[in-house]
Amino acid sequence: MKDESAIKTLQVTAIRRRIRVLKAEMDRGTNLNRNHVIQIEGKISELRQNLKDLNKTHRPKPNRKSLGNCINPKCRKRMLVGQAVVKYGHLGLCCNFKCLVGAMNGS
Structure with a gap:
């Protein structure tokens, strides 16, 4: 259980770091073409969705009738x-x- 928690923490940290890098790249690049900006925004939104999915707790439904x-x-x-x-x-x-x-x- 602790291993799963540690792995999840590492994944969350990696996703946050990647989002930070992509945002910095977007802010730094003043002469980026529109397609590249759209790709970066798509990657950021996808990473945010992955972050939300990782943060959700798993609650199994009770199977009592x-x-x-x-x-x-x-x-x-x-x-x-x-x-x-x-x-x-x-x-x-x-x-x-x-x-x-x-x-x-x-x-």
Whole structure:
């Protein structure tokens, strides 16, 4: 894990250095033709996009399946497969009996 972090840091540093060099080249070169300026701007924007992609953290999605939400409008908790729930006829599921009583009373 530390190796991946170190590699990512080195990549970010290299990209930033390359962007800095390209900007300096654009500022220094007063007699650059238009095509060369467009190429440099394209490289800079591509490097910035790569930098954004490297800085994004990877968050894997949870693979837990859901049965649905609680029928109590005040609760609306998400109920997962394997969780103990209370079934209320054809109306749906509630997360616990106390919540079901609250839903039936309308509170």
